[in-house]
Amino acid sequence: MQKTVLVPYARLPQGHYDRHVLTSTVDVFGAAHWLLAERAPQPRGDVQPFDALVVSVDPAGTVERTELSAVRARWPHLDRLPDGGFVVAASRVHRDEDAHQVQVFDALGRETSSFCVGDAIEHLLVDEAGRIWVGHFDENPVGIRCWTATGGLVWTSDGARIPGLFDCYALNVSGAAAWACPYTDFPLVEIRPDRTDRPVRVWANRVRGSRAVAVHGERVAFYGGYRGERDRLTHGRIVEASVESTDVGVLTLPDGAAPGRRRVVGRGSRIYVQTEPFTAWGVFDLNR
Known part of the structure; x- marks a missing residue:
């Protein structure tokens, strides 16, 4: 089976290794970000607001640090807004009326707004226009939604006729578009809310269990799968109504080893992968 090796992309500066990595991501412009705290969150009990540090490394290697005040999320998602601010969201909420699930911070680390997008966040990604895309997992099967940075609902998958949309x-998310591959039918879905003619396009797909997708023109790659196929990398081609698989291999770490626990982020033609201890990102680029 053909092996594709991740290319080293970004690394947390070593001076911050004494802090706990709450989460990490790569934004729509290619900068990597780490949300750091003094200690790991407690598994139970109420979350007391705490100060956190975001360390950012842009594609040129420039390092930036932003202190965030009074973060409230125990298991957070993170992304950066185009104006330099940040979005931090709790993946779980106990009540839909929890108005502080999503916190928006300005470039100086001050909270400017908060709102709720619903329980069970699987993915949270910001696009180039500053809109917040949220994909939910099956404990809250509302699908996919897009929000403004002040909590206004821009787009929802309700009524979009996406087959088998139960778990994203x-x-x-890249540019102004989103691509998804949801459980249970795993179609490839393109979403462009600004397009008046067919804002949603769907292609049937036989690849099951993928946790990340990359798209470049008519080419597509699916990463992940069930059981022994977690490292699977499937290449395909988008045709009129479906995706045709063209090649199947595996994606490995730069040293050739299989990734263990991982985070993945899909951005256009790229899939970013981060493994324990979550201090470095590697990248696979379909456009190379």
């Missing part, structure tokens, strides 16, 4: 396994 894979979500890719």
Whole structure:
């Protein structure tokens, strides 16, 4: 089976290794970000607001640090807004009326707004226009939604006729578009809310269990799968109504080893992968 090796992409500066990595991501412009705290969150009990540090490394290697005040999320998602601010969201909420699930911070680390997008966040990704895309997992099967940075609902998958949309396994946000590959039918879905003619396009797909997707023109790659196929990398071609698989291999770490526990982020033609101890990102680029 053909092996594709991740290319080293970004690394957390070593001076911050004494802090706990709450989460990490790569934004729509290619900068990597780590949300750091003094200690790991407690598994139970109420979350007391705490100060956190975001360390950012842009594609040129420039490092930036932003202190966030009074973060409230125990198991957070993170992304950066185009104006330099940040979005931090709790993946779980106990009540839909929890108005502080999503916190928006300005470039100086001050909270400017908060709102709720619903329980069970699987993915949270910001696009180039500053809209927040949220994909949910099956404990809250509302599908995929897009929000403004002040909590206004821009787009929802309700009524979009996406087959088998029960759990948003894979979500890719790049430019002003989103691509998804949701459970249970795993179609490839393109979403462009600004397009008046066919804002949603769907292609049937036989690749099951993928946790990330990359798209470049008519080419597509699916990463992940069930059981022994977690490292599977499937290449395909988008045709009129479906995706045709063209090649199947595996994606490995730069040293050739199989990834263990991992985070994945899909951005256009790229899939970013981060493994324990979550201090470095590697990248696979379909456009190479």
